[in-house]
Amino acid sequence: MFSLFDLSLRLNRFPIKKAKADLEKIVNLSEREKTVFIENQKKTIVDFHLKNNPFYKKLAGASTAENWETLPVLNKKNLQQPLKNRLSKNYSVNAIYLNKTSGSSGTPFIFAKDKYCHALTWASNFMRFGWYDINLNTSYQARFYGIPKDFLGHSKERFKDFLSRRYRFSVFNLSDEVLNEFLTKFKTKKFDYINGYTSSIVLFAKFLQKKNIILKDLCPSLKVCMVTSEMLFEEDKILLEKQLGIPIVNEYGASELDLIAFQNTNGEWQINSETLFIEILDENNKVLPYGSEGRIVITSLFNKAHPFIRYDIGDIGILDEKSTLEKPILKKLIGRTNDVALLPSGKKSPGLIFYYVTKSIIEDDGNVKEFTITQTQTDSFDVNYISDYPLSQPQVEKIQAAIISYLEPNLKFNFIRKTSLKRNKRGKLKQFTSELATA
Numbered sequence: 177m178f179s180l181f182d183l184s185l186r187l188n189r190f191p192i193k194k195a196k197a198d199l200e201k202i203v204n205l206s207e208r209e210k211t212v213f214i215e216n217q218k219k220t221i222v223d224f225h226l227k228n229n230p231f232y233k234k235l236a237g238a239s240t241a242e243n244w245e246t247l248p249v250l251n252k253k254n255l256q257q258p259l260k261n262r263l264s265k266n267y268s269v270n271a272i273y274l275n276k277t278s279g280s281s282g283t284p285f286i287f288a289k290d291k292y293c294h295a296l297t298w299a300s301n302f303m304r305f306g307w308y309d310i311n312l313n314t315s316y317q318a319r320f321y322g323i324p325k326d327f328l329g330h331s332k333e334r335f336k337d338f339l340s341r342r343y344r345f346s347v348f349n350l351s352d353e354v355l356n357e358f359l360t361k362f363k364t365k366k367f368d369y370i371n372g373y374t375s376s377i378v379l380f381a382k383f384l385q386k387k388n389i390i391l392k393d394l395c396p397s398l399k400v401c402m403v404t405s406e407m408l409f410e411e412d413k414i415l416l417e418k419q420l421g422i423p424i425v426n427e428y429g430a431s432e433l434d435l436i437a438f439q440n441t442n443g444e445w446q447i448n449s450e451t452l453f454i455e456i457l458d459e460n461n462k463v464l465p466y467g468s469e470g471r472i473v474i475t476s477l478f479n480k481a482h483p484f485i486r487y488d489i490g491d492i493g494i495l496d497e498k499s500t501l502e503k504p505i506l507k508k509l510i511g512r513t514n515d516v517a518l519l520p521s522g523k524k525s526p527g528l529i530f531y532y533v534t535k536s537i538i539e540d541d542g543n544v545k546e547f548t549i550t551q552t553q554t555d556s557f558d559v560n561y562i563s564d565y566p567l568s569q570p571q572v573e574k575i576q577a578a579i580i581s582y583l584e585p586n587l588k589f590n591f592i593r594k595t596s597l598k599r600n601k602r603g604k605l606k607q608f609t610s611e612l613a614t615a
Contacts, residue, residue: 181313250486263288293478316366402425520555557587
């Protein structure tokens with residue numbers, strides 16, 4: 177089939193052919209060569225920005241690549257200033273890839289990549305999806321994502337879907353009636369793979385479960401499902417594997433960087449060490465050993481248009497003890513640093529604990545479809561949920577008791593049944609939110 181997607185990248189002056197060739201060379205380096213490559217590339221990108229980027233030079237001060245741990249840790253607030261102040265010399269807005277972060281961290285900003293760096297991002301996608309016999313030029317994607325509602329934005333995304341061989345299932349309305357329409361499309365279209373937001377695909381799987389349907393039986397061409405952008409719990413993965421009838425692959429990425437980690441065919445969440453360098457830091461910016469929980473800090477090894485050097489992405493995770501510099505493995509992604517509940521005792525707790533405990537109880541009978549948790553005061557939380565019928569008082573008491581056992585007593589919970597849950601502009605469902613300024 178004609179490689180329309182590759183052609184669209186080339187027409188936009190993204191050197192995808194060179195990027196694919198260069199990435200293949202990096203992948204085929206020996207262990208010793210890979211170590212040398214990473215260290216050289218770290219030094220190269222830092223030296224470039226110290227010489228060509230006034231924003232980064234001012235931030236770094238006297239620090240150099242030779243003293244890596246003295247380099248500043250970038251955060252999203254550092255980057256919330258006009259892009260022109262952050263661009264490297266000789267890079268204009270007309271000759272770069274320009275986009276905006278999703279804002280899921282609460283601090284969105286506009287970012288840039290040079291053309292070659294962005295081409296490497298796509299080369300990385302091609303390679304990793306290829307592990308599962310998916311070709312981004314020819315394979316047909318069932319895409320569970322949001323879509324802009326304004327005419328121009330909507331049209332632009334639909335055109336990109338056409339170029340990328342994608343059929344988009346909008347996730348803003350996931351009623352049974354709409355999910356039934358989704359099902360009809362799978363009966364009539366030969367999709368090769370599913371890609372999209374975890375929560376939306378899980379909801380579709382619950383719909384299939386209720387109807388006692390295995391999706392691959394209706395759409396035999398399906399090979400694999402890649403879930404992204406939201407937490408994938410083990411019980412959800414089991415549900416997806418059963419109801420979709422295909423392997424489930426966990427993806428972790430960031431638009432301003434690249435694919436950060438992608439589940440390989442051995443089931444490992446393999447870090448992208450070809451275009452990125454990953455560190456786990458403590459709250460004092462000290463590097464933690466493998467196996468320790470800390471902040472995920474990432475360096476983009478090729479982006480010359482804009483510095484992402486020791487960039488705190490806002491996530492908390494653990495690198496597996498068996499990781500090496502050449503092949504780091506993400507053992508666990510715990511959540512975002514801003515998803516923290518501040519409790520009356522002064523204790524801080526990841527919001528994910530509320531979600532995890534509640535989820536383990538709330539779904540016993542399959543009644544509750546989706547839910548989110550919002551902290552309204554230090555001792556008060558709203559549990560917003562969609563269900564066929566309201567939670568019973570014994571269920572409510574069981575959830576309260578479980579959360580208190582993990583946290584502390586005297587917490588209050590307000591259970592609110594809704595017909596829909598608020599998603600961001602791109603269709604992501606934020607699982608925990610704190611309304612407290614101090615959180």
